[in-house]
Amino acid sequence: MAWTATGVVRETRMLRSLHLEGVGPADQLDLKLGERLNVLTGDNGLGKSFVLEVAWWALTGTWTDRPVLPQQGREESARISVEAEPGTKLHQFERKYDRVAQQWRDPFGRDMGRGVTNSPSGVAVASWVRGLVPVLHIRTNGACSVFDPYRNSSRVGSAPYRPLSAPSLDPHPYLFEERQLWDGLAHEGRPVCNGLVQDWVTWQLEAADGDETHPFQLLCHVLEQLSHPEETMKPGKPVRLYLDDVRKFPTIELPYGTVPIVHASAGMKRVLALSYLIAWSWSEHVQASRLIGWQPSDRIVVLMEEPETHLHPKWQRHIVPALLGVLSGLAPSMRPQVLLTTHSPLVLASMEPHFKPARDKLFVFELDGGDVSVRELPWAKRGDAIGWLTSPVFGLEQARSIEAERAIEAAEALMRGETGSLPEGLRDEEEIHRELVRLLPDQDRFWPRWIVRRERAGA
Known part of the structure; x- marks a missing residue:
């Protein structure tokens, strides 16, 4: 099922490698990334989530919180190098830390197209924006971030020869705390996201005529795919729940009855939030592409911490294959790239029928004495969760107490x-x-x- 028109955006920015020196837990880190799935494993505190944060910066030019800092004593030599598809000069860069500005130098090189007047060329800016891709960053604490180059990079102008207004090239991604994803997010006094509760109910009422292209249909599709087949979550009738909150709340139909989403389990809430985030961000991207007259992107990058969080083992072994299927189905030519961290042997076991060594990579973060290192492991089937627990990925001698x-x-x-x-x-x-x-x-x-x-x- 495709949710956008055909057509592609060329020169899109997908990560191919990250090289870090003097920043993060490891003195030096090199990752040659796969074009589809990249699984980061290893002990706590060795830098897996840190790599996702650097990947977000490389793709968006922003940090979700404060910038990462160089190791003490390495402020002058620390550097971050990135290579992104397709490997042209525009898509390779190395940045050092600016101690005076307390910031890493701009990863996008946004002096592109500027002349003596220091004003950006409209054509150059448009090309720059169209070379970026939507990015989702999902964390274990319920917070998430969304970058849509069509919505976040600049403002749309009216003149046909100047499709983007100058001089702002600074991206402003949407940074959600958990409650904001559910109840809505504003930026500079304007609502940019109504939130899961309001959008779900509004979409459900609007889509009553059966419009297959409506965001509610996408939400239902994603929710069905990400739910476990034995406990598929289907939208029920919205209900009002509280005296002091006049909103109607979505409900989900489960085998044992209908449950308001605010009363769902922690695991189901995470799947609900992920389903809404995908449906909302992609629907908004398609809508933005129509408004500015560009084709939707044929790429999307998802950075996700521990997809197994709060999930029962039978959901753990379902979630990643389902996520890859959902992302691939967003558009006819869609090619997603996923970077995820995990501590779950069942997540890895679930990938055995789906892992493609030509497109996917498995990395393990290790502590050897006082040194942190990262190495790529050749993919090998382990058969079951015990096989993964006692493999070099997790390194247990016995899968026991x-x-x-x-x-x-x-x-x-x-x-x-x-x-x-x-x-x-x-x-x-x-x-x-x-x-x-x-x-x-x-x-x-x-x-x-x-x-x-x-x-x-x-x-």
């Missing part, structure tokens, strides 16, 4: 004759056996090995 892992490692050391390395409380066979009996279920796969060893020893 710490106590059970400790007891099994002691038992294996004893079987190898390495008795000198046994820990306190597990110094002999009987101590180990008692701990195994306490911790392992009767059907555990380790028992046959241990029982055979005990029988051979005459225990």
Whole structure:
């Protein structure tokens, strides 16, 4: 199902690589990104979300909060280098930190097209804006950011030879706190987003005539795709809930009944918010393209922290393949690029039928002593969540409790004759056996090995 007219915008800005020196947890970081899906894994605090923030800056020229800072003592040498599709000079840049301005130098090089009067050429500005793509940044705390080059880069002028008004080339993305996404966002005193609650109800009433191109139809489609098949969320009849709030609130129909969205579970609220964010941002992009007479973009970039947040395991293994399908279906020639962080082995297991090594990449952030590094892992199927937990991605010796892992490692050391390395409380066979009996279920796969060893020893 496509939600825009055919046609493409050329020279679009999709990330191909990020190179960081002296900024962030790692002294140096290099990422050669895949054109479709990029999965960032690793321990907490090693810079995964930091990379998403830098990617947002590289694509939009702004920060969602304050700029990231160089490492102490590296203010003069720190740099960020970016390469974006298609690799022309315009799409490669390196920026250093300006200590006086306390800011990184402009990633867009917005002196393009300026003459001695320092006023931008309308043609150059239009070309610059059309080389950008819509970007969504979704965080675990419910906040999100939206950059639409057609809405955020400049204002539309009236003269045909000057499609964008000068001199402002500064983008102003929409930065939502969680409540603003639900209740609406204003910029400079004007509403720029009505919010999930009002838009949902308004769209639902407007779309009663069955208009297949209406944003409500897109919302229903996205919501159906992102919902788990066993608990598909379908819009119900809006209802008023409160004495002190005259609004009607959307509802969702679930197998066990109809629930107002404000009473939905945390996991369902995250899926609801994501569905609305995609439907609203893409509908607004299509509407903006019609108003200014340009074709909608054929690219979109989504930066997402931990899509598994609040989700039951059966939803965790559904969400990423569904998200890729939704984004690819926004337009006939749509090619999305997704950068996401995850701590979920089920998210990775869910990608096994869908991961394309020619277009997708898997990265692991690691701590070696006091040094943070990032490496690309060759894609390999692990079979199940346990296989992923004990893979180099997560690095667990056993997919068990710490106590059970400790007891099994002691038992294996004893079987190898390495008795000198046994820990306190597990110094002999009987101590180990008692701990195994306490911790392992009767059907555990380790028992046959241990029982055979005990029988051979005459225990």
